[in-house]
Amino acid sequence: MAIGRPAESIAEIPTAESTAARWFRIVRQFCRQRPLGAIGAVIVLINLVVAVGANVMAPYDPLATDYGAMLAAPNRAHWLGTDAFGRDVLSRLLYGSRTAMLVGFACAFWGATVGAVIGVASAYFAGKVDLIVQRVMDIFLAFPLIILALAIVSIFGTGIGNVILAITIPMIPRAALVARSSALAIREMPYIDAARAAGFRHKRIILRHMLPNVMASYLIMLTAYLGQAILLEASLSFLGLGVAEPTAAWGLMLRGAAVQFAESAPWMAIFPGLAISLAVFAFNLFGDSLRDALDPRLRTQ
Amino acid sequence: MGKYIVKRVLLMVPTLLGVAVLIFFLMRVVPGDIVELRFAGESAFAQKENLDKERVRLGLDQPLLTQFIRWMSGIVQFDFGTSMWTGAPIIEEIKLRFTLSMQLAIMATIVAVVLAIPLGVLAAIKQDTWIDYTVRIFSIAGLATPSFWLGIVFILLLLIVFKWLPPMVYTPFWVSPVQNLAQLIWPALAVGYRYSAVATRMTRSAMLEVLREDYIRTARAKGLWQNLILSRHALKNAMLPVLTVIALEFAFLMGGLVVTEQVFNLNGLGMLFVESVAHRDYTLTQALVMLVAFMFIFVNFLVDLAYAWLDPRIRFR
Numbered sequence: 013m014a015i016g017r018p019a020e021s022i023a024e025i026p027t028a029e030s031t032a033a034r035w036f037r038i039v040r041q042f043c044r045q046r047p048l049g050a051i052g053a054v055i056v057l058i059n060l061v062v063a064v065g066a067n068v069m070a071p072y073d074p075l076a077t078d079y080g081a082m083l084a085a086p087n088r089a090h091w092l093g094t095d096a097f098g099r100d101v102l103s104r105l106l107y108g109s110r111t112a113m114l115v116g117f118a119c120a121f122w123g124a125t126v127g128a129v130i131g132v133a134s135a136y137f138a139g140k141v142d143l144i145v146q147r148v149m150d151i152f153l154a155f156p157l158i159i160l161a162l163a164i165v166s167i168f169g170t171g172i173g174n175v176i177l178a179i180t181i182p183m184i185p186r187a188a189l190v191a192r193s194s195a196l197a198i199r200e201m202p203y204i205d206a207a208r209a210a211g212f213r214h215k216r217i218i219l220r221h222m223l224p225n226v227m228a229s230y231l232i233m234l235t236a237y238l239g240q241a242i243l244l245e246a247s248l249s250f251l252g253l254g255v256a257e258p259t260a261a262w263g264l265m266l267r268g269a270a271v272q273f274a275e276s277a278p279w280m281a282i283f284p285g286l287a288i289s290l291a292v293f294a295f296n297l298f299g300d301s302l303r304d305a306l307d308p309r310l311r312t313q
Numbered sequence: 314m315g316k317y318i319v320k321r322v323l324l325m326v327p328t329l330l331g332v333a334v335l336i337f338f339l340m341r342v343v344p345g346d347i348v349e350l351r352f353a354g355e356s357a358f359a360q361k362e363n364l365d366k367e368r369v370r371l372g373l374d375q376p377l378l379t380q381f382i383r384w385m386s387g388i389v390q391f392d393f394g395t396s397m398w399t400g401a402p403i404i405e406e407i408k409l410r411f412t413l414s415m416q417l418a419i420m421a422t423i424v425a426v427v428l429a430i431p432l433g434v435l436a437a438i439k440q441d442t443w444i445d446y447t448v449r450i451f452s453i454a455g456l457a458t459p460s461f462w463l464g465i466v467f468i469l470l471l472l473i474v475f476k477w478l479p480p481m482v483y484t485p486f487w488v489s490p491v492q493n494l495a496q497l498i499w500p501a502l503a504v505g506y507r508y509s510a511v512a513t514r515m516t517r518s519a520m521l522e523v524l525r526e527d528y529i530r531t532a533r534a535k536g537l538w539q540n541l542i543l544s545r546h547a548l549k550n551a552m553l554p555v556l557t558v559i560a561l562e563f564a565f566l567m568g569g570l571v572v573t574e575q576v577f578n579l580n581g582l583g584m585l586f587v588e589s590v591a592h593r594d595y596t597l598t599q600a601l602v603m604l605v606a607f608m609f610i611f612v613n614f615l616v617d618l619a620y621a622w623l624d625p626r627i628r629f630r
Contacts, residue, residue, distance in 0.1 A: 048446065151331035154606035156569035159586060163336070166343045166590050239457060246459055247572045251587065271465060271576070275472050282469075285462035292457035300453065 042305065049301020055294030062106055063113040070103035074260040083277045093279040096269035101279060105287050107260035111172065112242045112291055115255075119179040119241035124233045126180075127187020132222045134188065135195035136204075136214070146192075149185040157182045161244060162253060170256045179244045187233050194229045198222055228306040235299030239292040246288050262288045317621055325610050332606040333388075333599070337381055340595050346373065347397050347593040371397055384599065398594040406585070406597060407604065413483060414581040417497055417504070418566040422559065424505025425512050430555070432509075433516020434548065440521060448513065455510025461572040464503040468576075471499075481578045500577045504570065508562050515558045519551035526550075553623065557616050564612040568605030 043050040062069060071091075078098035086093045092101040134145040152160065157179075164178035198204065199222070207217045223230075248254030249263030257264060265284035274281045348367045368374045372383070387394055393403040436448035471477050479499050484492040523529065524547055532542045571583035582601060589597040 048449070147327055147331065150328045151335055154328060154332050154609050155602070156565050156605060156609070158569055158571050159602065159605060162571065162587065162590060163339050163343075167339065169344075243457075243459055247461065250459075250461060250572055251575065266462060266465065274465060274469050278469055278473070281462075281465050285459065285466065288462065289454065289458045293454055296453045296456055297450075300449075 042301070046301035046305065049298050049305075052294045052297025052299075052301065055290065056298055059109055059291050059294065060113060063110045066106045066110050070100075070106045072100035072103040074099065074103045074107040075258050076100075083273060083280075085277070086279055092283050093277065095265070095280050096273060096277075101265070101283055104260040104265055105262070105283060108262045108265065108284065108287065109291065111255055111259060111261040112245065112288070115172065115176055115179065115245040116238045116242045116291075116295070118176045119183060119245075120234050120237035122176075122180045123183030123237050123241075124187045124230055127184040127189075127233070128191040128223065128226060128230050129218070130184065131188035131191030131193075132195040132226060133218050135192045135199055136218050136222060138199070142192075145188075149188055152182065152185040153189070155182065157240075157244065158247060161248060162251075165248060165253045170253055172255050172259070175245055175248055175254045178248070179241050183237055183241070187237070190229055190233055191226050194226045195222055198225045201225075231306060232299065232303045235295055235302055239295040239299070242288065242292050242295070314621070318618065321614055321617055325614060328610055329603070329607060333385065333603060334381075336599050336602040337384065338377075340593070340598055341377065343590075343593060345593060347371070347595065348373070350593055351398075384596075388603070393600045394596045396589075396594055396597045398589070398592045398597065403597055403600045407582070407600065410580055410582045410585045412485070413579060414567050414570070414583070416486065416493075417501055417570065417579070417581065418563055420497055420501035421505040421508050421566055422563055424501055425508035425562070426559065428505070428509035429512035429516055430548075433513045433555070434520055434543065436513070436517045437520030437524060438543070445517075448517070452510040452513040455506045455513075458507065459572075460503045460507050460570075461576045463506060464500055464573055464576040467499045467503055479577075483580060496577070497579075500570075500573055500579060504566065504573055508566070511558055511562055512555060516551065516555050519554045520547060523547045523551045553620065556619070560612045560616055561609075564609040567608050568601070 042053075066074075076099065078094065080098065081090065081094050082098045083096055084090055084094040084098070090100050090102065092105065094100055095104070130145065130149075134142045155163075160182040161178040164181055165174060168174040168177060204217065204221060207221050212221075245254055245261070246263030246266070249261045250267050252267060255261040255264055262284040266281060270280040270284070346368075348364050348371070351367070352364060365374070372380060375383075384394070395402050396406050399406065432448050432451070436445045439445050468479070471479060480492055480496045483496065486493045529542060529546060532546050537546075568582050568586065570581060571587055573579075574581045574584045575587075582605070586598065586601050586605075588594075589601060
């Protein structure tokens with residue numbers, strides 16, 4: 013049919029570009045417009061590669077002690093020196109990124125997701141539900157993050173799973189607050205009324221119609237929490253209330269001997285801190301640019 | 314305005330009560346109690362009857378609800394009880410640490426303000442130039458660097474470069490200001506850097522927003538000096554969100570410096586909190602949490618008041 017053809021080809025125009033090509037274009041645009049964000053993203057990617065491939069890249073077993081080479085300064089065999097047990101600092105750093113990434117992604121994902129669902133649901137139901145949820149969130153928000161995390165760790169004990177729980181719980185109310193304020197505007201949109209009029213269940217409206225529309229603030233929260241979670245994990249581990257020895261974790265590497273022998277063996281205290289800073293820096297750099305790109309209010313013309 | 318204040322004060326009560334319930338039960342869920350911990354070292358005395366006797370003395374044998382009501386009725390009369398671990402009145406335990414934490418928080422705030430406001434304004438005026446990029450990288454790095462590690466680096470640098478170690482024992486300011494400042498300036502700088510990063514970013518974005526307003530254009534159009542526009546028109550209007558983050562950060566500093574205090578061997582509120590949780594010192598932990606939460610809620614309240622005072626529309630929402 014002659015008339016059908018142009019209509020079809022018009023419909024085809026947006027899909028002419030394959031998904032891969034579209035992503036490639038978006039990535040290229042992001043790199044050009046936000047070089048700082050692109051640098052951040054590259055460091056994050058390197059960090060992830062290191063975390064996944066730590067067992068291939070690390071020159072030594074991160075747990076292997078070598079009492080012949082205790083507190084050795086950086087040399088050709090141990091590029092970043094060894095710690096008080098003769099463990100290779102570089103290998104422990106590489107394996108430590110595994111712990112940091114695991115904790116970072118798990119906490120940020122669960123914190124932002126559970127928080128977003130609670131926040132959006134609270135905005136959607138409004139009225140009494142909203143009021144009660146808000147008051148409960150206020151209670152959690154009155155605790156500094158680290159204080160609540162410390163209390164939770166003392167209940168469940170140390171270890172990586174409990175640390176993730178202890179960091180995630182204080183993040184949830186913070187995420188809920190942000191998600192709720194973006195969802196308040198969405199609730200008034202005609203398509204939500206339409207969905208309600210169509211007789212959809214609450215669950216479906218919240219999950220299918222409202223949540224996707226707070227995606228921008230969700231992604232911003234996710235990247236911001238990644239860095240925060242890594243910092244908190246390092247703090248908890250440094251206090252001895254986080255990941256337990258002998259697991260390789262950056263905060264743990266700064267603890268005890270690193271401070272005790274800081275003057276004679278400064279590499280023990282310097283490198284893990286640099287690793288933490290660099291990882292969090294990269295997440296923040298990327299997250300900041302992402303926020304600028306996603307938040308139309310902050311977009312510069 | 315009066316009605317608004319009353320409403321906001323009344324809203325604080327359920328939140329504080331909620332905090333009290335939460336921390337009371339959280340503490341009781343923590344495995345092991347103070348009596349077991351105290352007798353742990355002396356197995357000879359750790360017979361059940363001795364433990365029970367001690368529990369009776371501390372009132373831990375009572376039903377939870379009774380304990381909670383007793384604690385609450387004390388608080389209402391400003392009686393926080395005594396520390397279960399040391400037996401000293403809690404007010405005394407906290408008072409010592411409070412001065413230190415307060416002084417450190419004030420010093421860190423000064424560091425933060427002195428850095429943040431000029432840098433933030435500069436970055437906003439020179440948006441998208443290398444100055445802006447430098448300030449942004451500096452402040453993002455501030456958010457990324459753990460304060461406690463920065464503290465370790467400071468101590469290391471002082472040791473290696475100047476062969477000098479800051480005093481590790483706290484001297485009150487009125488006893489010896491020099492000794493006192495020589496110790497506290499380092500943690501204040503370490504914490505202040507992160508703190509200034511938060512404030513710099515807020516100053517920058519608030520300034521950017523204000524600089525786009527019509528009245529700034531008007532001021533420019535009538536030929537006002539750039540400096541006058543910035544100080545009189547822009548900065549004044551951009552200050553409110555900056556003051557908000559500074560105030561909230563200050564409240565956080567009072568109880569949240571758990572790790573930095575550890576590095577500098579400071580006996581502040583954060584260190585006291587870690588110790589009291591480790592000892593399962595219920596009364597002290599509860600009092601500390603209530604204090605920190607109260608300060609945070611109170612600062613929030615002040616911020617809300619400031620907004621309501623400056624923007625009358627808020628009062629009627």
